[in-house]
Amino acid sequence: MARIEDLAEKYGRHIATPWQRTVAGAQRVVMVVYDKELERTLRARKLAFETATRQAGHEWHEIDLAPAFADWMAADDYRDEYFASPDDLHLKLEAEFPNYVAERLRSRLCHPDVTDTSVVAVFGVGALFGFARISQILKAVEADIRGRLVVFFPGQYERNNYRLLDARDGWNYLAVPITLHGEGGWA
Template identity: 80%
Template structure:
């Protein structure tokens, strides 16, 4: 699949440009947007993005959110009741899950290994669909971004609007989009 390699090449060109140190946290986010069908391919070739980052002289850290819901649910006191009556889970999801995700990402962002020269990459954003909005999580953590935060985003970007998995109304965000089609 040349599309992921093309995306990695575009990403590499972007990440190699000198970084402004005075930009706001929201402007330190880079959304790598790809077709949802390419999720497994991207995961298999994510090393291309790490390599491009390291060749540009930056450090690389990553966090995978694919298991976040399972981890959060396993820790819930009333998990068995929620499985019996899933509609009761909605309020807890809205009130607590975005903060849980933010805390997981924040733990990496605040790690002593992460500096102003570090790229922190988020994988598994698609697994949040229907559970938490990425835009909400990004708003919570944007003040903690020291270097750059890369979000691998299975969906579409069009007219400054991001749509996760092509299914939800999008949101407008200040992040830099990297797309296979250079939109």
């Protein structure tokens, strides 16, 4: 149980360091990487991350992407047809869903309450697995990050490579990793 508290402590040390204002959007992303088995524990203890953020003098805003697919499908006029024939959904999913998620995240990032001293925390990225690539979504919103975008990432970080839910194909990203396991981040 103390693993999440240790991760929150490392996050707190990082978020309290002075922020460079001239870094690119990709460098304003912080990936808090944890074992996928700790997802529920992390959600139950997310107040520790919010508290660390506020103690560092930053505002805390959050968004949960877990219901994104259900919301997207519920809004589609042809959802019943897709449920009857799921193979037909593949093209629509690939073409439209990542943009839907990026817009949802962008709306939070561009909210008037979010400033260049704000943290926008993203939960629920594991629910996107198999539907959209988080790398594609982050790339789409990089220009909209004012302060810091903190992505709570259930998976692994090894040799500068992120793997969501320990899947085989990962991606290399410029974000700052915060992990419990020495490599990258504030070990």
